[in-house]
Amino acid sequence: MTIRxxxxxxxxxxxxxxxxxxxxxxxxxxxxxAGEGSAGSRLEERFPGVPAKLAGLVIEKWDPAALPKLDVLFASLPTGASAGALARIPQDIRIVDIGGDHRYAEGWAYGLADIWPARISGQTRVANPGCFPAAALTALAPLLANGLIEPGGIVIDAKTGISGAGRGGADSRFGYAESNENLVPYSPLQHVHMPEMARTIEQLSGGSAAGLVFTPHLVPMTRGILTTIYARGRATTGACLDAARRFYAGRAFVRVTEKPPQTKWATGSNLAFVSYAADPERDLVIAMGVVDNLGKGAAGQAVQNANLLCGLPETAGLEGAPVWP
Incomplete structure (x- = not known):
């Protein structure tokens, strides 16, 4: 079966x-x-290593009224740029929105594929989670679902590679000279991903996410996200690991590890790594989550969601091993 x-x-x-x-x-x-500034170029001009079968495909100017006959459309547009255009796409074309316009929007499934696959299967509109939520929520979900931590007052500290800022733009913060040998916190208390994290925490726990703190940091690497999360709870490290192993039993892309995870473990893949450290005497649980921000944090999860939409095995096209070193 060929899916266009x-x-x-x-x-x-x-x-x-x-x-x-x-x-x-x-x-x-x-x-x-389709694209904007790249319209009129062949794929091989933008991506010299593209497979020969795609090399001559011409990038068209984005126009939702001029689509060919498609089964699935992936929309990878900046937040704020997709809502109006995608509303004009016929319902018989399945859409996975990698951007931020439709997360928890009416009529769109929230695409946490490893946590809620049943909510995605058979839908026609899926909003990919943000890259930070993909890492943080995957680590938190087993603890919240099993009542091992309090949903309120969670503190999420995240480190991300510079590819998360996107390819375009003239912001010098993301150039080599300013990002190399530098570590930068940004958007404290107001990051765009906070609402979807808070809402998902509440859905998983049945409680309030009041007091959620999230601070991302830009680190001088190309890709990868590491989240270190602090929560209140009386669970032991072993109980947290066991809960995660049960929660993700049979799930192809989540790996539960006793060692603290590293970003390179996930590079170039759709994998997510989670681990835990807990001290019940201090009422403290630390959850750690690692993803590739362009893999599980974006395109990898988007393809996984598209597989679910189309009734395909979730692993189709996603079984490649991470790039190492």
């Missing part, structure tokens, strides 16, 4: 990673690519 796929925003890091995964997918065929 399109990508809008293909020139960005998220769109380019989606193209890489789709190029090796056993059922997906990329027949449409």
């Amino acid at each position: 796929v399109g990508i809008v925003g293909i020139s960005g890091f998220g769109g380019g990673e989606a193209m890489r995964l789709i190029a090796g997918h056993p059922s997906f065929e990329l027949i449409y690519a």
